[in-house]
Amino acid sequence: MSDNAQHLGPAADPAFGSAEDAAEVRARIDTSKPHSARFWNYFVGGKDNYEKDRELGDHIREIFPGLVDVARTSRQFLGRAVRHLATEQGIRQFLDIGTGLPTADNTHEVAQAAAPDSRIVYVDNDPLVLAHARALLTSTPEGVTSYIDADLYDPEAILEKAAATLDFSRPVALIILNTLGHVADYDRARDLVARLMAGLPSGSYLVISDSTATSEGMIAASNEYNKSGAIPYYVREVAEIGGFFDGLDLVEPGVEQVTRWRAESADPTPVDAYGAVGRKA
Structure with a gap:
């Protein structure tokens, strides 16, 4: 998934309602830093995450692979x-x-x-x-x-x-x-x-x-996450x-x-x- 948020367009996902609703959602979403819901989504195999979430996920996985199991x-x-x-x-x-x-x-x-x-x-x-x-x-x-x-x-x-x-x-x-x-x-x-x-x-x-x-390992992973x-x-x-x-x-x-x-x-x-x-x- 690219970071251009193309999946947030109303044509791509009717769940977003009108074009105005989708635009408002895009304006509120900050993709410049990780977010817990998207980070967790990446770990459980979801697709609703961004590059910053995946970068942090991969970094944490190197420190403590057990967080994926969690x-x-x-x-x-x-x-x-x-x-x-x-x-x-x-x-x-x-x-x-x-x-x-x-x-x-x-x-x-x-x-x-x-x-x-x-x-x-x-x-x-x-x-x-x-x-x-x-x-x-x-x-x-x-x-x-x-x-x-x-x-x-x-x-x-x-x-x-x-x-x-x-x-x-x-x-x-x-x-x-x-x-x-x-x-x-x-x-x-x-x-x-x-x-x-x-x-x-x-x-x-x-x-x-x-x-x-x-x-x-979990304590170290938490510390790294909190620095992100x-x-x-x-x-x-x-x-x-x-x-x-x-x-x-x-x-x-x-x-x-x-x-x-x-x-x-x-x-x-x-x-x-x-x-x-x-x-x-």
Whole structure:
């Protein structure tokens, strides 16, 4: 893919709407430095990335090849968590914050494959994600999929907008994957999660995964990434990932490497990323 953003033209992708919409999106997208959603998209084999994202990805891969495994297995963790909630816990509503760019096995695809009447709201504030939002808006006839342009730092606004699609008198699964690492202050990150969960009813679930400071390679990769000009991402200790679930009932096996959380293989690959699912009593 070239860096001339030709794929952002309305003729190339109807998801961008009118020519005016496409022009506005192009104006908001900065291709002069890497961006986390595009960088991650490159690592999971997507095509929606630019030269700066690929240069950084290749550089990080030389320092720590394991980050590619983190990207791919975190996506697989998402699929297992959503299927568990839909098939075993009867959850039919999902609020996915920090959506990222569409790839395979998006939240709505997994949820509606298991339960066609599922309702999904995606949340992001990145212009490229916004441009591709219509690719996320496919839905089964029985269910609903919607997208809102909102910021993690304003939980109340997220909940207010999501209420147009979700029924907050019924349980909701809040999903925040590979996003909280962008919040530098841990206490603030915990506060944001707590405020979001406070707006959800009893029986709701929290799903979180993030990269962790569990190897020298991951720490070095994080340091290099944060020098790139992209919005920094801070890897945390495993105990800090667990802290997001204080006050919730953890689903077995608790806070675990994303590859080992309800693993479908006998010998899952070790990775520097941990996740968990917790239930609000």
